[in-house]
Amino acid sequence: MALKKDFKLLFKPYYYVNIFLSFSYLVAKKLPFLCTYLHPQSDTQCELDSRESEILFFLMIVVMIRTRKAGSVTMISYLSSSFMYTKVANIILWFYADVRYGLIFGVIFVLVGLLLPEPTYSGPENIIYFRTSGGLDEELQRDKRVTWLVTFYTAWNPACANFAPVFAQLSAEYYLDNLKFGKIDVGRYPDAAKKHHISDSSLSRQLPTVIMFRDGKEVSRRPTADNKGKLQRFFFSEDNVKAAFDLNNLYNECKKNPIKKKKEIENGHHKIE
Structure with a gap:
């Protein structure tokens, strides 16, 4: 189902235009009629030289490393994480071939970035966005019967x-009165990161961090560290998060034990003791 959904997204302009730009130089080199048109004065321009091969090989390594760090676990997230690097490499290659082509590609690059922003999730969600670290603490203590799953994130981090x-999607699927989902931007509120021992640096491997709170206290988090303090890599796919926090069983448990609200009115009259 996830793969089918990814293929549907590929038909959105953002994805197919960026895929075309990412492979534009290689396609122009490998299609004889196009290569001949772009380089009518040379018979050798339709083969990749050593410098071009080095740039493409370096690009492949960078994309693999960066998308792995970004936690790209689906085809769409992998593509989204790699587009910037592939387009920058294409700018370099087009300039290497001809300054005029490099300038044209650069203009197209900028226009696509302005006119075709990456599609954002527009489906249902049940998430409370905390504006301060104190706001999160207050909510955790307000009603300890509520189990919270809170994501600590930054807006600039690809992962x-x-x-x-x-x-x-998880919040829309599993939300209950006693099972709630929250988020806090530690880029804007670094005190929250400090309190919960999360590094918010640009090289941090702790972003995002998801923490489960029960009875107002932390009981589990991902990613977590081993006995030696080494951070364990965690891929934030839907299935992995469900398994890590046992969401199906947690949901059933919370559903069987709903929060019972105190009755202030009994038989139409205020109860007096």
């Missing part, structure tokens, strides 16, 4: 951006 629609 957080990839996880956002996953967390939104």
